[in-house]
Amino acid sequence: MKILKIIFIGLITTMTRILVQWLIPAGSQNILLPSKFALNNTLPVVFSIYGLFAYSLIASMFLLVCGKMSGRKIIQGLKYGLSCSVIWVVYLLEPLPHVAMLDCITYPLADSLVLIVMGALCGLLLGENKKIQPHKSHFSLLSILTIMSCFILARYVLYLFYDIYSSFDTYPLPTLWWCILSSSVISCVIMWLNDYVDEHNFMKRSLVLGGILFGIDLTLFNFFMPLVFEINIADLLLRTISDIAAVTVGCVISQKVTSFTIQKGCKE
Known part of the structure; x- marks a missing residue:
C-alpha cells in the first residue's frame, strides 16, 4: 500500500514540476x-x-525520519520537504559558468515549491498524527563545523587538482563563499535530520544521514542536468561522489566525537 502512495506522490510532484x-x-x-x-x-x-x-525515491526517504517525528502529520511532511528543498536551493545557487542571474531566482523558487508540495503529500499519505513530544536536539556547533570543514576541503581539492566544471578559475572568491554557505546549510540540515534517524550505531547513522538522506537527494538532483544539457558525466559523478563522501565522513567524525563526549561525561 505504501509503495502505491509513494508512486502517487512522485506522480503528482512530477506533474507539479512540469506545470511550474x-x-x-x-x-x-x-x-x-x-x-x-x-x-x-x-x-x-x-x-x-x-x-x-x-x-518517488525522495518521498520514500521520508519513512526514514517520520517515525520519530511528532505533531500534525502535514507539518512533519512540510518540514521534510523544506529540508530537501534547501539542499537543492544551495546547489542551484552554485556559481557555474552556464548559470544566468535569472536562473538563480526562478529555479530555486520553482524547485522549492515542488519539494514542499511533495513534503505535504508525504505527511498526509505516509505520516501519522502524534502528540507533540519534547526531545533533546543533537544540534552541535562542533558537528556543524566538522561537516563544513570536510565539505570545503573536498571541494578545494577538486578545484585545485581535478579541475572540475566550476567558476573557480574565473571567480575564486564567490566560489569559496558558496562552499561556506552550502556546507553550513547542509550541516544544519544533517543535524536536524539527525534528531529523527532511529539508529544508535554511529557508523550506520552516519551512512543514513550522509549516504542516503543527503547522498540520494543530491544524486537525483544532479542527474536532472544531463537530461537538459550535454555534459561530462565523469565530472558530474566525481563532484557528486566527492560531496557525498565528504559529508558522510564529516558525519562519522562528528558522531564519533559526540559519542566520545557523552561517554566521557557519564564516567565523570
Missing part, C-alpha cells in the same frame, strides 16, 4: 550544448519518467 516549468522564462546560455533528448524532442517524456523515479 511552463511559468519559468526561457533562459539563454551558450556554454553548454543541449542534450540529445532536447535535440530529438524526447525531453518531456524522459523528464517525466526520471521525475517520477526521482521524486
Whole structure:
C-alpha cells in the first residue's frame, strides 16, 4: 500500500514540476550544448519518467525520519520537504559558468515549491498524527563545523587538482563563499535530520544521514542536468561522489566525537 502512495506522490510532484516549468522564462546560455533528448524532442517524456523515479525515491526517504517525528502529520511532511528543498536551493545557487542571474531566482523558487508540495503529500499519505513530544536536539556547533570543514576541503581539492566544471578559475572568491554557505546549510540540515534517524550505531547513522538522506537527494538532483544539457558525466559523478563522501565522513567524525563526549561525561 505504501509503495502505491509513494508512486502517487512522485506522480503528482512530477506533474507539479512540469506545470511550474511552463511559468519559468526561457533562459539563454551558450556554454553548454543541449542534450540529445532536447535535440530529438524526447525531453518531456524522459523528464517525466526520471521525475517520477526521482521524486518517488525522495518521498520514500521520508519513512526514514517520520517515525520519530511528532505533531500534525502535514507539518512533519512540510518540514521534510523544506529540508530537501534547501539542499537543492544551495546547489542551484552554485556559481557555474552556464548559470544566468535569472536562473538563480526562478529555479530555486520553482524547485522549492515542488519539494514542499511533495513534503505535504508525504505527511498526509505516509505520516501519522502524534502528540507533540519534547526531545533533546543533537544540534552541535562542533558537528556543524566538522561537516563544513570536510565539505570545503573536498571541494578545494577538486578545484585545485581535478579541475572540475566550476567558476573557480574565473571567480575564486564567490566560489569559496558558496562552499561556506552550502556546507553550513547542509550541516544544519544533517543535524536536524539527525534528531529523527532511529539508529544508535554511529557508523550506520552516519551512512543514513550522509549516504542516503543527503547522498540520494543530491544524486537525483544532479542527474536532472544531463537530461537538459550535454555534459561530462565523469565530472558530474566525481563532484557528486566527492560531496557525498565528504559529508558522510564529516558525519562519522562528528558522531564519533559526540559519542566520545557523552561517554566521557557519564564516567565523570
